[in-house]
Amino acid sequence: MEKEKRKKKKLAPGICDFCGEESPLCYICTHCEFTICQRCFIEHQKLFTRTGVTWVCPNCLNWETL
Ligand SMILES: [Zn+2]
Numbered sequence: 915m916e917k918e919k920r921k922k923k924k925l926a927p928g929i930c931d932f933c934g935e936e937s938p939l940c941y942i943c944t945h946c947e948f949t950i951c952q953r954c955f956i957e958h959q960k961l962f963t964r965t966g967v968t969w970v971c972p973n974c975l976n977w978e979t980l
């Protein structure tokens with residue numbers, strides 16, 4: 915029986931490294947755990963994403979899928 919499915923979390927609760935505020939919906943880099951809330955993400959979209967499919971972590975330059 916499988917109780918827990920290992921799903922890749924796209925959005926998880928965390929403390930945003932940008933605004934320092936706690937948010938229930940954050941993008942988290944799987945490499946360095948850089949956290950950005952959805953609000954900052956949308957506000958600074960141009961910094962992170964161009965395609966809307968992937969975003970780049972400004973901390974470690976790792977590409978993450980959205
Ligand atoms: Zn934020």
Ligand SMILES: [Zn+2]
Nearest residue numbers: 943946971974
């Ligand atoms: Zn990172």
